[in-house]
Amino acid sequence: MSMTRRLFGGTALAAMTLSAGMATAQDDPLRIALVVKALGIGFFEAAAEGAEQAAEELGNVEIIYTGPTDTTAEGQIEVINALIAQQVDAIAVSANDTDALVPALKKAMQRGITVISWDSGVAPEGRELHLNPSSNPLIGNMIIKLAADHLPDGGEVAVLSASATATNQNTWIAEMEKVLGDYPGIEVVATVYGDDLADKSYREAQGLMQAHPDLAAIIAPTSVGIVAAAQAVEDAGKIGEVNVTGLGLPSEMAGAIASGASKSFAIWNPIDLGYSATMLAYQLATDQAEAAPGAEIDMGRMGTLTLDDNTEGAMADPFVYDASNIDQFKDIF
């Protein structure tokens, strides 16, 4: 059948394969390929674990976890070609290149395969939707909330950012300032820049504590700054007085959580990301949802994904890591 199917071209083919795909979905397992940037990276192994959780919950779903050896677009295209040949039902890809994958993924869609991107996106013409781990407003809110949660009576907080020109950090800080009113008593007394250099971030954190003796928290929305700030607090003997929080990696922050320099911090959860990507691919591949601007698509335990005008959506608040779960994640990423 596949031979005759491929003799036809264009959109008629897409319609045919779509109906054929649905017919087989009831008998054979639905095959969802989770294509990652490269194999052997803890973050993606965790995402694959999340995908398996989703498959178990959905039932009759087979996860194909695959990716190239190096993080190259050419390698990913070879993997995608092999998946097209196997007539998988859906491809969920974290792309090595926003643009180079587009022709290969377009071909996949023409042959009736559902294509979504997650984590690292593909240009809109090469996928049906893109799943962002979080969004700028959610991150901006989360970093101030992390500080406020441990300051019920309010207090002085300061921001230790990356460089003054870092787009991501500036956006998050601006979003944080928008929601400051929701956290009464919290006062942002300074914003300093460590340029994502460990030693400079460390000195800036020291300076913050000297200039503001009543400082209660340092918010560092950068994985370099947060580690350096935690070290500075520990070395100054101010554990318990100054809480370091922000965005960091569990593997690098495990020590700070153990020492108490940081009570909690946040970053996306790769398990949830793999789980959500699988749920979305399933919804689209089984025609239970359609990827269009404004659509709301079910993601199981992660709620629903609302698509914007670029058919992109944000999964959730950044995931909070603290003493209760750091051991589970510190070996992952």
Next chain:
Amino acid sequence: MSVGARHIPDRMHSPAARLLRRWETLLLAVAIGIFIANSLASPYFLNAWNLSDATFNFTEKAMIAFAMALLIIAGEIDLSVAAIVALASTAMGAAAEAGAGVPVLVLVGLGTGLICGAINGVLVTGLGLPSIVVTIGTMSLFRGIAYIVLGDQVYKAYPPEFAVFGQGYVWWVISVELALFAVLAVIYGVLLHRTSFGRAVYAIGNNPTGALFSGIRVARVKFVLFLLTGLMSGVAAVCLTSRLGSTRPSIAFAWELEVVTMVVLGGVNILGGSGSIPGVVLAAVVLGLVTFGLGLLNVPGIVMSIFVGLLLIGVIALPRLWAMGRR
């Protein structure tokens, strides 16, 4: 010389020619074996369109490998080929941003390849520097320029018609790239095995001093070979850029090793002097079939690399062991 050797009875073959003959037979057997194994292992393998898709795994690299085979037979090597692809692609991208049409883009791609090849050629033949050192240097130089021009940016203003080279089909499942691969295989086969230029290449590889004293213009032949390798990198750049529809400086990263692997697996002596184009064609097909077949089984890439490594060592070691056993 191996060309004439075909018409001479078996006993009189030089050991090298015997090895060569057996090499291609062995490769053909390996190719057929892998084809059968793949058909048995995956229900998706024996499908004209899937096999057609699989050819994209090797066509572009094989185009470079043809010219590289001649270069290695002549006792030189060019490790800058992947970087030339990157630079040629970057030049095409810049031209496309400036509004160039398809013919101009192709000329820019091939022209960049030729210029890069000429730089390598001048450094090696003009200054008498070792090619491995020169091309390790130009490898960084060419890709470095691509990185300086593009940084983390992308060129993707290619006109829609440009897609024909990497995404178009000549007839049914025969892609433009596959057709080009076949035509180039014939051209390089004739060039190496049926012309005096080809005989000069073998002569230089076997004994450059002897070749010089027998009237072969060694430096000029080598310079032409570097030009050809640059040109073929330009051709590969046109195809790959067209297939990806975009250019980033990391394009074709580390392809030089895959191209050299293809040439060596094809039976070309890495020290020069022997080898054949049919061998390189077979090696390209074998490598393409292996990666695609393992891909269909969703074998992780690292296992695939191990398999390719074992294949390379196995195919190279087997004839040696055979010869030792018969001695």
